Amino acid sequence: MNGQTCTIGVVLSKRIIAGLLRRDGTIDRIHSYPEDELYEDALVEMPREHLIAALCDQILAVIKANPDVTLAGIGVALPGLVRHGVVEDSPNLPQMKGARIEAEICHLLKEHGVELPVTAVNDADGVAAGLAHQQGKLDSMIRVWTIGTGIGFGRYPLVEGVGEGGHTVVTLDDRETYCGCGGRGHIEGIMGHRAMRLRFLDMEPEDVFEAADKGDQRCIEFKKLWHKALAAGTASSIHVSGAGKFYLTGYNVRFVELQLLNHYIQQMVRLSPLQAFSVEIHPHNPETVVTGAAVIGRTASLVPTAAA
Numbered sequence: 001m002n003g004q005t006c007t008i009g010v011v012l013s014k015r016i017i018a019g020l021l022r023r024d025g026t027i028d029r030i031h032s033y034p035e036d037e038l039y040e041d042a043l044v045e046m047p048r049e050h051l052i053a054a055l056c057d058q059i060l061a062v063i064k065a066n067p068d069v070t071l072a073g074i075g076v077a078l079p080g081l082v083r084h085g086v087v088e089d090s091p092n093l094p095q096m097k098g099a100r101i102e103a104e105i106c107h108l109l110k111e112h113g114v115e116l117p118v119t120a121v122n123d124a125d126g127v128a129a130g131l132a133h134q135q136g137k138l139d140s141m142i143r144v145w146t147i148g149t150g151i152g153f154g155r156y157p158l159v160e161g162v163g164e165g166g167h168t169v170v171t172l173d174d175r176e177t178y179c180g181c182g183g184r185g186h187i188e189g190i191m192g193h194r195a196m197r198l199r200f201l202d203m204e205p206e207d208v209f210e211a212a213d214k215g216d217q218r219c220i221e222f223k224k225l226w227h228k229a230l231a232a233g234t235a236s237s238i239h240v241s242g243a244g245k246f247y248l249t250g251y252n253v254r255f256v257e258l259q260l261l262n263h264y265i266q267q268m269v270r271l272s273p274l275q276a277f278s279v280e281i282h283p284h285n286p287e288t289v290v291t292g293a294a295v296i297g298r299t300a301s302l303v304p305t306a307a308a
Contacts, residue, residue, distance in 0.1 A: 005070045008062050008116075009294030010055060012078035012093070013123055014043065014149065017286050018058040020066050021294030025133065027287050031061045048095040056108040063114060073117040075297025076101065077126030077289055079150055081164055085120060091180035092150045092194070119300035122163055123289060124152030130292030131247055131282060132156045138295075143237060144282075145230065147250035150180060151188040153233065158296070166192070170232040190229040193252055209255050227257065231264035234279070238269050243277040251284050 009027075010018040020028035033054050034042050043051060059074060078101070080090025085102035102118045109116065121129075124146045132142040138156075145165075146152035153165020166188040167181060178198050179189030189195045196205040199222075203211070212219035234246055248256055258279060269275055282288070 005072045006066070007072050007294040007298040008059055008074045009126075009290040009292065009297060010059055010062075010074065010076050011123060011126065011286065011289045011293055012043070012051070012055055012076065012096075013289075016043070016055050016058050017290055018055075018062050019287070019290045019294070020062050020069065021291055021298065027291055027294075028062070028066065030286065030290065031058050031065070032286075033058055044093065046095070048099055051093075051095065052099070052101070052104050053108060056105060056112075059105075059109065060112055060114070071116055073119065073297040073300060074105070075126070075293035075295065075300070076105065076118060076120040077123040077293040077296075078120065079123050079152065082120050082122050085118075087120075089181070117297075117300060119297050121158065121293070121296050122152065122154065124154030124165075125156065125158055125163065126154065126289045126292035126296065127152070127249060128154035128156035128247075128292065129158075129295045130288035130290070131249075133291055133295045134288065141241070141244060142247070143241075143244065144247040144249060145233070147191060147230075147248060147252040147256070149193045151191050151233075152250075153237070156292070165233060165237070168233045168236055170229045187229045187233045191226055191252075205252065205255070224260075226255070227260045228264050230256070231261055231268055234261075234277075235265055235268035238265075238274050238277055239271075243269075243274050246277065246279045247282045248279060249282040249284055249288070253281055253284060256281060 006023060007021050008018060009021055016033045017030055019030045079092045080096060081088040085100060087096045087099045087101050090096040101120045105118045127146050128142045128144045131144060132138045142156045144154045151166030167183055167186045169185045170187050171185040176185045176189050178195035179186040180194055193205055200208050208219050209223060212223040261279060
């Protein structure tokens, strides 16, 4: 291990997860907070300064566990609109809005004698980078939908822009106001776990899909709407950026029926040059986004800085 140049990937989502990406492409032991997955809502209620401190604690735990490794940088993936080192907005972690995340992490780490470049990105972009790395396609365009508490849309290689695909407008129905950002007609307002719980106050999301399979008409109609929303977002991306492969991941990917989804996409994409698309489910795996964050941290560390 001595002499290897590696990067650390850390993810801030329902939990904080961190790991070391070795030069051979494998991830070292995952460190997480809270360790008990039952405390999945703990971070939402944590003040920002405590949340960033907990994030740094996991980075330091990785460093302590790998004392002989030479580190090149740190990649951080988190939900929300993340640009130029600043969390401009984060509906699912509202306390992070306005955080100068890269600078704040660097400042805390420096107090512990660690000086490394930090690169922060949207967590869906982290997933896309992780999939690209795991499948040896870092030179190809990878697009991914992350389906969980919110809905993320990631792409690798990274492109300049906002990238909040989960807030794509897919309906003009004035009643569709369940998105965490307060916007109307968004994919996340239909598909997001939080949004589904608000819509069906008497049922959990898994109960809704189970009832649909048993013939409950209200739930059947929602199941169709849920798949149509994902199809509409995918079709919009195809019409803007072209056909290709889309990956679906996240803990609610369990609700996806590929045959139904493909049926709706085919109804929406009728131009023959754009019909060479495919959709693949990738099981939710925390290592994927940790890997992606580390890949982005490594890539950023290789970009030469301008001379002073």
